[in-house]
Amino acid sequence: MAGKNITGTAPHKVAKLGVARTFQNLALFNGMSVLDNILLGRHIHMHPGVFRTAFYWWAARPEEVENRKIVEEVIEFLQLESIRYELVDGLPIGLKKRVELARALVAEPQMLILDEPMAGMNQEEKGYMSRFILDARDERGVSVLLIEHHMDVIIGICDRVLALNYGEMIASGIPKDVVKDPRVIEAYIGGSHG
Template identity: 75%
Template structure:
């Protein structure tokens, strides 16, 4: 077979694959002193996917998201966003490229209203300056109006109208998590990272949150990377998943197939149980 006729086809296929990839991590490694948090991690997230990143506690999931978003850049490997190498880029610069995230622990501002917390998600689109403030009616006010219009639309999308003026510290956990997701969506990201968005929720609250994540993908065109311990959520809404254990990849692919992998079972419930 003539390899000269195959090579162009392979190049076209590789180019097409790259065009659909929002995120690509290549051989990522991150150490903290002598502790290897993640090593040799390869993953990619395609446009329009909901991708699950799972693993036992301490497996390196949050380290990976911190590497992607620039908080703790990898010491080895590279991270590409929409084909652009963003390895080591500062967090605010990553955010300006259309990446938003929520955190494992709630990062809302108590004493502020739901509306004001969500409005803070628009900071990457704001352009404060002395001159804009001095000329408020002509420059700052129109921008403020536009940002508030976006926030009002997000409040409607996330069904938070009834609590829009409430202080977030007075809300139950399920609503607080919804406000945090709303704040991330207010940035109008193309790529959204959710770090355990359903931790501590009851079954009804989890169902609501899963629906909002699906709607964000389907109605707003957001590609999602979700870290989650609830396997029913991962198998229910994720297109693909990757499993980490002690910082290394032990399984990747379609969720229902991955969770049946003996290595994944062993990592989650232990060797003695997995053998039974």
């Protein structure tokens, strides 16, 4: 982060450096509500302790109120108000992905890594998620690293693209040029299609 190699750094330390992420395979906590799952994203901003717990009303409550305020802002930002108390278990995939995005955003990251946030979504859900990602970037000033296979999404929301084939970079640049690169066509479509 910021020119520093963070390979091998513990996840909680990476989070404190301002990096948050979502997962290709959902990593929500079943049996917990949407609100509780999102609150977990604030863990790096909380300062638990015996003293703070013993003197909750004076020491810990102001911090809790501030954390809940930020969570509620993100819930509103991602239009999750109507399901805040529902268990995540029964939600459709598009809403689960949105909850996971919310959990990442409440950490107030400088960089957001999204690992296939559109996986398993229909076209309408992909449209919503694309808009939320763009809004997070534009309104919250978050840099976004998007790992995605849906070319329509990549062309629609990415400023720059790096195409890999078995871990080797085969093209980089602006999306409309990268998707026309013969090596990208060969790797992702399987031949030189017009």
